[in-house]
Amino acid sequence: MKxxxxxxxxxxxxxxxxxxxxxxxSITKDEWENIKRNKPKVAEDELDVFSDLVWxxxxxxxxxxxxxxxxxxxxxxxxDNAINLIGIRINNEAVDINTKEGFQWLRDNLLNEDVExxxxxxxxxxxxxxxxxxxxxxxxxxxxxxxxxxFNQMVEK
Numbered sequence: 001m002k003x004x005x006x007x008x009x010x011x012x013x014x015x016x017x018x019x020x021x022x023x024x025x026s027i028t029k030d031e032w033e034n035i036k037r038n039k040p041k042v043a044e045d046e047l048d049v050f051s052d053l054v055w056x057x058x059x060x061x062x063x064x065x066x067x068x069x070x071x072x073x074x075x076x077x078x079x080d081n082a083i084n085l086i087g088i089r090i091n092n093e094a095v096d097i098n099t100k101e102g103f104q105w106l107r108d109n110l111l112n113e114d115v116e117x118x119x120x121x122x123x124x125x126x127x128x129x130x131x132x133x134x135x136x137x138x139x140x141x142x143x144x145x146x147x148x149x150x151f152n153q154m155v156e157k
Contacts, residue, residue, distance in 0.1 A: 001048040001051070001052060002052045002056075003133055005047055005048055006047075011047070014054065017054070018050055021050050055129070059133060060129065062078060062132050063078055063145060064076060064078070064145030065132065065135055065136065065143065067140040068097060070093075070095075070097065071089060071090040071091070071096070071097065072097075073087070073106075074086075074088075075087075076140065076148070078128065078131075081123060083122055083123075083124055084119070084121045085120040085121065086118075086155060087118045088115065088116070090106065091113075091114045091115075092114040110154070117151065117154070117155060
């Protein structure tokens with residue numbers, strides 16, 4: 001398995017897609033029930049393959065990730081061959097940007113000496129999706145990139 005198995009909740013939400021996946025392998029509902037009952041290892045393997053296909057589909061579409069912690073914000077952009085990072089560090093432990101108030105403080109105090117903004121870029125590995133998945137496993141979330149674009153305009157000036 002390349003990524004990780006979808007949760008029961010995720011599999012439930014993707015019931016129709018999973019049914020189509022089984023049908024593409026000529027596995028009927030009755031056959032699937034038989035496989036689950038009599039060949040649990042085969043059933044597990046099918047769930048793993050399906051999960052990897054779903055993850056590949058999702059990860060192929062990712063262009064931006066965000067990762068918040070109380071005093072840091074990491075904004076990632078994925079191009080065809082690089083990961084670009086805009087990092088923001090708050091050097092004031094009284095501010096928690098995970099809260100509405102803390103994030104508002106950041107917005108109001110971008111030029112404050114307690115705010116550090118830095119950028120970095122590195123080449124993607126041979127497996128772009130695995131790079132993205134690794135960041136998601138560390139807590140990053142898929143976004144449309146609004147914060148990245150906003151801060152990118154600031155650092156380009």
